[in-house]
Amino acid sequence: MLEVLTGTGLAVAAGLNAYVPLLALGLAGRFLDVVQLPAGWAWLENEWVLGIIAVLLVIELVADKVPVVDTVNDWLQTIVRPASGGIVFGTGATSETAAVSDPAAFVESGNWVPVVIGVVIALLVHLAKMAIRPAANALTAGAAAPILSVTEDAGALLLSVLALLIPVLVVVALIGAVVVVVVALRRARRRRRSVSPA
Secondary structure (H helix, E strand, C coil): HHHHHHHHHHHHHHHHCHHHHHHHHHHHHHCCCCCCCCCCHHHHHHHHHHHHHHHHHHHHHHHCCCCCCCHHHHHHHHHHHHHHHHHHHHHHHHHCCCCCHHHHCCCCHHHHHHHHHHHHHHHHHHHHHHHHHHHHHHHHCCCHHHHHHHHHHHHHHHHHHHHHHHHHHHHHHHHHHHHHHHHHHHHHHHHHHHHHHC
16 A cells, blocks of 8 residues: 555656656665665666756756746656656556566566556646646746746655655645645635626
C-alpha cells in the first residue's frame, strides 16, 4: 500500500512539474538509504542524468512563470509530464517493476501496469493544469502565471518529498490540494457574479 502511495504522490507531482519528482527520486536513490531503486531504473541515480534533469528543471522553472510562454510550455510538456509520471510511478510503486529493456518480456510480465497508471495520473493532473492556466492568465492579464507556477512547483516538491519519506501523508496532501482548488474556484465564481451586472 505504501508503494502505491509513493507512486501516486510522485505521479501527481510529475503532472505539475515533470522534473521535480525525477530529480527527487534520483537524488534519493543516490544519497538516501531509505530509497532503493529497482536495478532497471538505477540510471536515475547517474550524475549525468541528474545533471540533465537539473538543467531541464531550471528551464521549466523559468518558462513556466512567463505568461503565454507557460501555455506553450504546457503544450510541449504534454508528452514529458505523463512520461515522467510513468517512470516515477513505475519506480516508486514497486521494486519489482522492471525497466523496458525487452519490450515483449515487459508486456508479458505485467510490469507495464504501474507505468501506465503513472502516465494516466500525471496526464490527468497535467490536463487540469493546462485548462486552468490560460483562464487564470486571461482573467489576471498574466499576473497569475508566476503565482500559479510557484505554487505548482512547491506542490510538486512537497508531494515528492512526502511520497519518498512519509507516503501516508500523500493522501492528506492530495485531499488538502483538492479542498484548496475547490475553495479557490468558488471564490472566483462569487467574485465574477458580484462584478457582472445584474
